Amino acid sequence: MPGIEDLALSPATLARVFARQISTWDDPAIAADNSGVAMPALAITPVNRSDGSGRTENFTEYLAAAAGEAWPFGPDGEWPVEGGESAQGNSGVVAAVAGGAGTVGYADLSQAGEPGVARIGVGEEFVAPTPEAAAAVVERPEPLRGRGPYDFALELERTTAECGSYPIALVSYHPGCLAYEDAPTAELVADFMTYVTSEEGQAAAAEVAGSAPISDALRGQARTAIDAIGTAS
Template identity: 65%
Template sequence: MKRSTRSRTALPAAAVLTLALSACSAANEASTEPAASGSASEGGTATAVSGTLDGAGASSQQAAMQAWQAGFTGANPDATVNYDPAGSGAGREQFLAGAVDLAGSDAYLDDEELAAAQERCSGGTALDLPVYVSPIAVLYNLEGVDSLQLSPATIAGIFDQRITSWDDPAVAADNPGVTLPARPITPVNRADDSGTTENFTEYLAAAAPEAWPHEPDGEWPVAGGEAAQGTSGVVSAVGAGDGTIGYADASQAGDLGVATVRVGEEFVGPTPEAAAAVLDTASPVEGRPDGDIALEVDRATTESGVYPIVLASYHIACSTYEDAETADLVKAFLAYVVSEEGQQAAADNAGSAPISDDLRSQVESSIGMIAAAG
C-alpha cells in the first residue's frame, strides 16, 4: 500500500476520534507485569491513568477503536485518546517520526522500519501486537442461488476475469447438485488502495498460485471489471446487480450471499471463530525483537475449521517510552484492547473476531514489557 507522511500538527480535527479516558497517573517505570484485564467498568486497568495518548493508522480499526475508547473511558475520565484513521502507512510513518504514541496497521513493521524504531523508542524497540482480526467475505448476488461454494482456484479465475459465466464447469464442480444460471459474472473490486485488497490478493496468490498470476497488492491488479470506492461501495455495487461478486468485510455483508471457501477437504465460511483460528495457525516472523508478535498468516492452510481470508491488524507501540505517563497510558489502553471485554466490544461494534486465549496471553506478556526509559 502507498505510504504518506503526516505530522502531529497535521492531524485533521474532523478525522480524529477523541474520547475522555480516566484519572491518576500510575507511574511504575520498573513494572514488567501487564496491566490487569478487567471489566469495562474497570477499564482493563489495575489503576486509573491520565494524560493524552495520540494514535493514527488503519481505517479498518476505526469502529473497533471507538468501542475500545468507549469501554476504557468509564474508568479513566482524566485521560484522552486521539486516533486519526489516516491509513496504515500514514500511521506507521507518524509513529516512527514520534508524532504519535501508537499506530494501527494492517501490516507489521518491515526490517527498515524496525531499525528506525530504535531511536524513536528511546533505546527500546517497536512491538507489533495483533489485536484485530476481521474476516473478508466473498459476497455475491445471484438470483435463485442461496448457497455457493468456491475453491481458491475458482475464486482466482473469477476475479482474474477468466471464468466469466456462473454455469462455468469450474463453478459447477464446486457446487454439485446446484442449478447455476448461464448468466455473466460481474466481479467487483475496490477502486481505492486498501488493506482489504492487499489481504485478499495475498490469499489468492498463496492459495491459488497457478490460477492467480499477480503479486499481492493494495491496488487491484486486474484491468477492466467494475470498481467501487471503499467497503460500502463494493457492497452497494454487488447488491445493485445480478450475477455480481465482490469481497468486503464480512460484517458489512447484510442480505447479500456469502460464499463458503474450500479449505482442505471442506468448505468454511467467514465466522468469527474460523477467522480467529487462522492466527493460531500462523507462523512467527523470524528475526524479530523480543516481544514483537509479527505473524505470517498461512493463506494456503488446510486445517479444519480455519478461514484464511482475513485482515489481521496490529497495534504498534514502543517497548520504552521517554516518560512514565505515556508508558503507563499506552500499557493500560492496550491491556483493555486485548482483554476479553475489549475484544468483545470490538466484535459487537465492528464485526471483528475476538483473538484466542492463547494469543491474548502472548500479547499480554509483550504489553508487560512496556516501560519508561531510565
C-alpha cells in the same frame, strides 16, 4: 443471484473469477464446486476496491498463495486486474455488489450484510467466514522470524487444509513503543492495550467490527509486551 442461497468456490475458481477468466455463473468450474445446484447463465461482474487497500493486499496474498497458476499476480494493495467494476472502500464494494446482478466482491465480514458470502474451499470442505473459522487459522502460525521479542506479526497459512479454518482472515495489529517520554503516556498506552486485548475489549470489537476474538495464548503473548512498556531512561 436469484435462487442461489449458498455459494461455494474453490481457491482456483475464485481466482479465475476475479482474474476475469470465468465470465458466467454457470461455468463448469463453478458448477463443479456447487454440485446439485442449478447455477444461472448470468454474467459475472467482479467488484474490486478502487483505492489502495490492505483488504485488497490481504485478498490478493491469499489468491497468490492458494490458487496456483489460476492467479498470475502477486500480493498487491492496488487491484492488479484490468476491467471489471471498482468502488471506493468496503462500503462502496458492498453497495455495488448488493445493487448489481451477478456481482461478486470482497469486503470485511461485518459489512458484507445483505449480498451474502461464499464458502471457500479448504482441503476437502468449503468453509464459511465466521469468527471461529478466522480464529482457527490465526491460532496456528508461528510469529515471523527476525523480529523483536515483542513483535508478534504472523504469517498466515493461506494454503491450510485444516478443517474449519478460513484462510482469507486479515490480522490487525496495535503497534506501540516500549519506551515513552513520560509515565502518564506509558500508562495510558498500556491501559488501552490491556483493554483491547482483554475479553471485554475483544467482545466489543467482535460486536462493532465483526472481529474474531484472540485466543488466551495470543492474549498472553500480548501481555508480555504490554508489561514491558515504560519510560525512556
